[in-house]
Amino acid sequence: MIRIIFLIIFFYTLNLNAEKISIFVASSASKAMSEIKEEFLKKYPNNEIELVFGASGKYYQLLKQGREFDLFFSADEKYALEIQKDNNALTPPKIYALGVVVFYFLNENLLKDGIQNLNKEKIKHLSIANPKLAPYGVASIEILKNLNLYDVFKDKIILGDNISQPIMHVDSGVADIALVAYSLVFKDPKGKVAFIDNKLYTPLKQSFVITKYAKNKELAFKFSDFVLSNEGKMIIKKYGFNTL
Numbered sequence: 001m002i003r004i005i006f007l008i009i010f011f012y013t014l015n016l017n018a019e020k021i022s023i024f025v026a027s028s029a030s031k032a033m034s035e036i037k038e039e040f041l042k043k044y045p046n047n048e049i050e051l052v053f054g055a056s057g058k059y060y061q062l063l064k065q066g067r068e069f070d071l072f073f074s075a076d077e078k079y080a081l082e083i084q085k086d087n088n089a090l091t092p093p094k095i096y097a098l099g100v101v102v103f104y105f106l107n108e109n110l111l112k113d114g115i116q117n118l119n120k121e122k123i124k125h126l127s128i129a130n131p132k133l134a135p136y137g138v139a140s141i142e143i144l145k146n147l148n149l150y151d152v153f154k155d156k157i158i159l160g161d162n163i164s165q166p167i168m169h170v171d172s173g174v175a176d177i178a179l180v181a182y183s184l185v186f187k188d189p190k191g192k193v194a195f196i197d198n199k200l201y202t203p204l205k206q207s208f209v210i211t212k213y214a215k216n217k218e219l220a221f222k223f224s225d226f227v228l229s230n231e232g233k234m235i236i237k238k239y240g241f242n243t244l
Helices: 002-017 027-043 056-064 078-085 135-146 165-171 218-228 230-238
Strands: 020-026 048-054 071-073 094-099 101-105 126-129 157-160 177-181 192-195 204-210
Touching: 020 027, 020 056, 020 218, 027 048, 027 094, 027 218, 027 230, 048 056, 056 071, 056 078, 071 078, 071 218, 078 204, 094 135, 094 218, 094 230, 101 135, 101 165, 126 135, 126 165, 135 177, 135 204, 157 165, 165 177, 204 218, 218 230
Parallel strands: 020 048, 020 071, 126 157, 126 177
Antiparallel strands: 071 204, 094 204, 101 177, 101 192
């Protein structure tokens, strides 16, 4: 009987100390952060973590309007800095990953002679993330301009709400080729990838902040530490990112 009472008190104490946090994660880091969450919760069971994926610009606006995220993982440095500027951050932005952009396609003939000799005639539609919402979309426009391809494709561009959609556009045949995050297609993709010189786009310093909503949530700070730990970095690298 005493043992049963002890166990009841023990489990009650565990649940009493359990926390729930909500985290926004840019679509480019969705796979990596899902595994990080899984590994983190092995160390801190009985807690709950909600991951919400999407375009950084869209969810930055939602945060500004009062959507309560405890941590905000952007696809660049800009939105994390904006959150700090808005006085909605408890911590300064920290870089968790360096994004890599690639061409993604099914038809190997499109790039058989290299990026500089892209088979423009065979490409009816090119998909990118919406640059008004997603940092990878901004990088995509920059790449096309630096490759002198923007004027060629500007009337053939299909926009995705986030960086995941251009992959679906290619896989479904809606687009012939796309500019996407390598982190989403580096493992077992349906199509092929072609790497792009990182000098052709501004570095995607994917950064995060702990927001004001996590003020009394120890779990948010522990999660932050885990992401930046060697174990966290190894998981991030595993998904095709570079890290500092």
